[in-house]
Amino acid sequence: MGRLTDTRDQIMDKAAELLMQRGFNGFSYRDISTHLGVKNAAIHYHFPSKTDLAMALINEYQQTLRNQTSAFMAYGGKATPQMEGLFMFTESQFCMGRCICPFGALSVDYDDLPPEVRGATERFMSDSVKWLTRVLEVGRDQKEFNFQGNPSEQAVMILATLQGARQMARIHGKETLDQVFHQIRTQLGMRTH
Amino acid sequence: MGRLTDTRDQIMDKAAELLMQRGFNGFSYRDISTHLGVKNAAIHYHFPSKTDLAMALINEYQQTLRNQTSAFMAYGGKATPQMEGLFMFTESQFCMGRCICPFGALSVDYDDLPPEVRGATERFMSDSVKWLTRVLEVGRDQKEFNFQGNPSEQAVMILATLQGARQMARIHGKETLDQVFHQIRTQLGMRTH
DNA sequence: TTCCTTACTTACCTACTAGTAAGTATAACG
DNA sequence: CGTTATACTTACTAGTAGGTAAGTAAGGAA
Numbered sequence: 001m002g003r004l005t006d007t008r009d010q011i012m013d014k015a016a017e018l019l020m021q022r023g024f025n026g027f028s029y030r031d032i033s034t035h036l037g038v039k040n041a042a043i044h045y046h047f048p049s050k051t052d053l054a055m056a057l058i059n060e061y062q063q064t065l066r067n068q069t070s071a072f073m074a075y076g077g078k079a080t081p082q083m084e085g086l087f088m089f090t091e092s093q094f095c096m097g098r099c100i101c102p103f104g105a106l107s108v109d110y111d112d113l114p115p116e117v118r119g120a121t122e123r124f125m126s127d128s129v130k131w132l133t134r135v136l137e138v139g140r141d142q143k144e145f146n147f148q149g150n151p152s153e154q155a156v157m158i159l160a161t162l163q164g165a166r167q168m169a170r171i172h173g174k175e176t177l178d179q180v181f182h183q184i185r186t187q188l189g190m191r192t193h
Numbered sequence: 194m195g196r197l198t199d200t201r202d203q204i205m206d207k208a209a210e211l212l213m214q215r216g217f218n219g220f221s222y223r224d225i226s227t228h229l230g231v232k233n234a235a236i237h238y239h240f241p242s243k244t245d246l247a248m249a250l251i252n253e254y255q256q257t258l259r260n261q262t263s264a265f266m267a268y269g270g271k272a273t274p275q276m277e278g279l280f281m282f283t284e285s286q287f288c289m290g291r292c293i294c295p296f297g298a299l300s301v302d303y304d305d306l307p308p309e310v311r312g313a314t315e316r317f318m319s320d321s322v323k324w325l326t327r328v329l330e331v332g333r334d335q336k337e338f339n340f341q342g343n344p345s346e347q348a349v350m351i352l353a354t355l356q357g358a359r360q361m362a363r364i365h366g367k368e369t370l371d372q373v374f375h376q377i378r379t380q381l382g383m384r385t386h
Numbered sequence: 387t388t389c390c391t392t393a394c395t396t397a398c399c400t401a402c403t404a405g406t407a408a409g410t411a412t413a414a415c416g
Numbered sequence: 417c418g419t420t421a422t423a424c425t426t427a428c429t430a431g432t433a434g435g436t437a438a439g440t441a442a443g444g445a446a
Contacts, residue, residue, distance in 0.1 A: 007423075023301040025218045028403060039425055044405065046423090100301060107360035108216040108293060108301050118364070125364055149379040156361070156369055157354060157376040164357030167300035168349070171311070171318055176349055183350040186342040187380055200393075221433060232395055237435065239393090388446085395440075403432070410425075416418095 008046045010036055012060065015053055020099035024054065024109045051114045054106075058120040061102065062127065069131045079139030080190065086132075087181045090162050094177055098170050104163045129155050139188070146189030158184060201239045203229055205253065208246055213292035217247065217302045244307045247299075251313040254295065255320065262324045272332030273383065279325075280374045283355050287370055291363050297356045322348050332381070339382030351377060 014035050018027035029043045029050070036042075047053040072082055093099045106113065106121055113121070132155035139145035147154055165180040185191075207228050211220035222236045222243070229235075240246040265275055286292045299306065299314055306314070325348035332338035340347055358373040378384075 021304055023216060023218060025216060026302055026305070029405090030402075040404090041406080041426080042424055048405080050404070098304070103364075104297070104357070104360055105301050107363050108298050109219055110363045111214055111291070112219070122364055125361065147380075149376050153372045153376045157358075157373050160357030160361050160369070160373055161350060161354040162357070163360060164297070164353030164355070165350075167297055167356060168318065168353050170300050170303045171296075171315055176353070179346045180350050180353055183342050183346045187340075222435090223432075233434090234396080234436080235394055241435080243434070390443105390445080392443085393441090396438085397436100398438100399434105399436075401433080401435105404430100406427100406429075408426085408428100411423090413420105413422080415420080 007036065007038065007042065011043055011046055011053075012056060016057055016060075016102065017097060017099070019057065019102050019105050020093070021097055023105045024050075024113070051117060054113070054117045055120060057102070058106075058117065058124060062120070062124050065124065065127055065131070073131060073134060076138055079135045079142060079144045082135045083139070083145075083188070083190070086162070087184075090166060091174075091177060091181075094166055094169055094174065100166045100170065101163045104167060125159075128159055132158060136188075144190070147187060200229065200231065200235065204236055204239055204246075205249060209250055209253075209295065210290060210292070212250065212295050212298055213286070214290055216298045217243075217306070244310060247306070247310045248313060250295070251299075251310065251317060255313070255317050258317065258320055258324070266324060266327060269331055272328045272335060272337045275328045276332070276338075276381070276383070279355070280377075283359060284367075284370060284374075287359055287362055287367065293359045293363065294356045297360060318352075321352055325352060329381075337383070340380060 011032055014032045015027070018031055021027075029040050033040045033043050043053075047056060068085075069082075071077070093101075103121060103125060106117070110118065110121075129152065133152040136145060136147070136151040136154055140147065140151065161180060161184065165177055169176040204225055207225045208220070211224055214220075222233050226233045226236050236246075240249065261278075262275075264270070286294075296314060296317065299310070303311065303314075322345065326345040329338060329340070329344040329347055333340065333344065354373060354377065358370055362369040
């Protein structure tokens with residue numbers, strides 16, 4: 001037998017990929033089980049219901065976000081690498097299987113999502129907005145950015161833009177993503193080299 | 194018997210609503226038929242496959258877009274009402290059942306959409322970008338708008354932003370939408386009264 | 387009056403969905 | 417050595433998905 005969490009991790013990896021590629025209603029336990037070469041019930045062993053799977057995925061995203069941003073949130077630092085990191089992350093996710101934002105995918109099915117999943121989604125979004133707001137505030141204070149309006153509104157807008165852009169890029173290709181990055185940089189007064 | 198297209202129209206209305214509320218994989222023929230009080234096969238009579246239904250919906254959107262924008266595209270005019278019209282349309286759609294952009298919904302399921310539907314989606318998006326690019330060009334020329342960068346990149350960005358914002362508004366409420374409208378107006382140098 | 391078209395219904399099909407109950411091989415624990 | 421927990425498999429369920437074939441009631445045209 002493999003280590004404690006080997007299969008479980010593989011399930012989550014594949015589920016994350018499928019969520020981003022086909023949406024929450026667009027994949028089934030069978031898609032995962034056939035890919036891993038196990039039976040359907042093996043998935044149910046690790047994640048009794050699809051809700052449990054969704055919760056595990058969202059919690060993992062939340063953890064990743066915290067790990068990636070905690071240093072900046074605690075001690076501050078240069079804002080530009082934070083922003084460029086977001087662009088790079090977005091781009092790499094898209095290039096790896098034309099993946100859209102998992103929360104974009106979840107928002108489509110939002111109305112028939114169980115309440116706990118909605119709550120977790122809401123919390124993730126709040127954290128994202130808080131982080132980006134801070135990045136924008138710090139960046140403006142340090143003269144790295146130069147934009148008009150409220151940092152928190154600007155943060156909401158940028159996150160919405162990236163979520164939409166990843167979806168549009170599926171239809172119109174990666175250029176869409178590059179155009180949007182370029183335009184955000186322009187609007188923030190970042191060097192576009 | 195009703196008129197030629199009465200049931201057909203009702204099917205398309207309900208399908209459009211369901212597409213925007215639950216995504217393309219999130220509703221079934223049964224959802225439509227029970228709502229209309231007809232049998233499942235009646236839907237198949239009008240739209241043999243779900244692909245046919247999707248095509249009909251997209252073609253309808255395309256037609257509506259053309260009707261709404263043809264005058265401006267042909268003769269020009271004030272850009273501000275065009276922009277505000279887009280905001281109002283977005284808002285009214287959201288308020289009517291927390292509807293997200295149908296093309297956002299379709300983009301999630303894009304990978305298992307039949308080629309003809311993908312083509313139609315692509316064409317709709319292109320038309321939207323062309324229209325908004327023109328609005329931005331005209332608006333800048335007429336000093337209604339004042340923004341940096343390329344009008345077509347800015348158009349892509351605004352459409353991506355609105356698509357993302359409609360989805361985020363589902364999770365974080367209508368304020369998200371208002372914040373994004375306000376921020377777009379700010380960035381375009383529009384009067385925010 | 388007969389025939390054809392329109393707009394359905396009834397009855398069915400296969401495939402797939404999430405989910406469950408019971409059994410089994412393996413490894414670790416005491 | 418026996419017990420217990422882990423990590424599954426086998427075999428199943430009820431419900432739903434999109435889709436089809438055949439029948440039918442009503443209206444219009446010849």
